[in-house]
Amino acid sequence: MPRTSSAKERLTEAALRMIWGQSYGSTSVDAICEEAKVKKGSFYYFFKSKSDLAVAALDADWRRHRAQLDTIFSPTVPPLERLERYFDFNYERLVEIKKECGAVLGCPLYALGSEICTQDTVLRGKIQEILDRKVTYLESAIRDAHAQGLIMAPNEKAKARTLFMLIQGALTQARIQNDVEVLHDIYPDALDLLGAGKVKSAA
Numbered sequence: 142m143p144r145t146s147s148a149k150e151r152l153t154e155a156a157l158r159m160i161w162g163q164s165y166g167s168t169s170v171d172a173i174c175e176e177a178k179v180k181k182g183s184f185y186y187f188f189k190s191k192s193d194l195a196v197a198a199l200d201a202d203w204r205r206h207r208a209q210l211d212t213i214f215s216p217t218v219p220p221l222e223r224l225e226r227y228f229d230f231n232y233e234r235l236v237e238i239k240k241e242c243g244a245v246l247g248c249p250l251y252a253l254g255s256e257i258c259t260q261d262t263v264l265r266g267k268i269q270e271i272l273d274r275k276v277t278y279l280e281s282a283i284r285d286a287h288a289q290g291l292i293m294a295p296n297e298k299a300k301a302r303t304l305f306m307l308i309q310g311a312l313t314q315a316r317i318q319n320d321v322e323v324l325h326d327i328y329p330d331a332l333d334l335l336g337a338g339k340v341k342s343a344a
Contacts, residue, residue, distance in 0.1 A: 149187045150201070151177040157198040161249040162242055165195065165256050195253070196267045202249065203271050214278040220286035225328055227278070231308065232324045239321060247316030251309055276305050283335060293336030304331055
């Protein structure tokens, strides 16, 4: 097997798919190589360890979805519409994944992070880095919505983190129940969390 970028990409895709769908602990390097159709020697040409591969897989997945988030949270889109689009994005992504693999997988970052957080500080750090990047998108939308008088959320950083926990909790619950509909109607709860009702009452 030539040591090409194609082999590296197949390894990261296989790793994310298998670790997300099963678990980090139960997914071996041999199984990833077999799934990716890459020889084990080529694996160690690209990566020092399974942990190193997992970090690369998360980075690759982040790069794929960052462009979508940039579009969803574009400043040209009204701020509450950005948030609603993000909720729709998460729902539609879970629906698509369930069609592909037959199960609701929730968020790969939370699934992996909850498993390895006490075992692998490097991997934990990468997961936290990507989670923090996602929260900044929510911060910008909340800040703009508050500035426009649409919600009551003067501390956008705190509200963004609380809102993100709501979303991630729903994604995790959807995985536990194997039911995408857990995500379907939580946007009104997000608006309540952000004080949209207080703004309407004041008006």
